[in-house]
Amino acid sequence: MTLARARPLHFGVRPIMLHHISIGVRDLALSSAFYDAALGALGFRRVFDGKNSIGYGRIHGEDLLLLNRNLEAAPPGPGFHLAFAAPTRESVDAFHAAALRVGGKDNGNPGTRQKYGPNYYAAFLIDPDGHRIEAVLNAPAAV
Numbered sequence: 001m002t003l004a005r006a007r008p009l010h011f012g013v014r015p016i017m018l019h020h021i022s023i024g025v026r027d028l029a030l031s032s033a034f035y036d037a038a039l040g041a042l043g044f045r046r047v048f049d050g051k052n053s054i055g056y057g058r059i060h061g062e063d064l065l066l067l068n069r070n071l072e073a074a075p076p077g078p079g080f081h082l083a084f085a086a087p088t089r090e091s092v093d094a095f096h097a098a099a100l101r102v103g104g105k106d107n108g109n110p111g112t113r114q115k116y117g118p119n120y121y122a123a124f125l126i127d128p129d130g131h132r133i134e135a136v137l138n139a140p141a142a143v
Contacts, residue, residue: 020055021082022066023131024073028054030103030128031067037102038125039065041094042086042135073129081124081132088137089121095135096123103128 025031032054036046039056048055048063055063065082086092093110100106108124116122122136 018064020057020064020066022068023075023082023129024070025067025127025129026069026071026073027128028052028067028069033102034099034104034127035065035067038095038099038104038127038133038135039084041098042084042091044084075130075132081134083122083134083136086121086135086137089141092121092123092135092137096125099125099127107132108134 032046035054035056039045044056044058044064046054047057047060048066052069054067055065056067057064084095086095089110096106096110105126106124107126108122110123111121112118113120113122117138119140120136120138121141122134124132124134126132
């Protein structure tokens with residue numbers, strides 16, 4: 001049996017495992033302002049805008065992260081977080097600063113995390129609904 005594929009199997013050199021992630025948010029306007037700022041710093045943008053959902057990605061209509069309005073939304077339990085790929089260390093810094101300006105809560109300043117490896121550069125935040133998110137680049141610093 002052959003499966004039809006509307007999306008390519010690879011973006012760059014890494015195989016794709018997930019099509020998209022959906023998270024529930026109580027206040028779509030507040031959460032979208034947060035994610036516009038945070039993800040915009042990483043090169044992502046709104047690619048879908050609906051009455052009760054907003055999608056983020058790089059290509060119009062192909063959301064990778066979907067915010068769904070739900071008045072009973074709650075973050076997953078301890079140990080769960082979403083890590084977003086960052087193109088540069090500067091974009092990790094910008095992600096953190098931009099999200100703090102629109103109501104994000106600091107959960108770890110930008111910096112190298114030696115316990116994850118010598119090149120693991122990340123910043124951690126908590127969004128308006130309590131979801132834990134990270135921006136990360138695991139590559140040597142540019143010289």
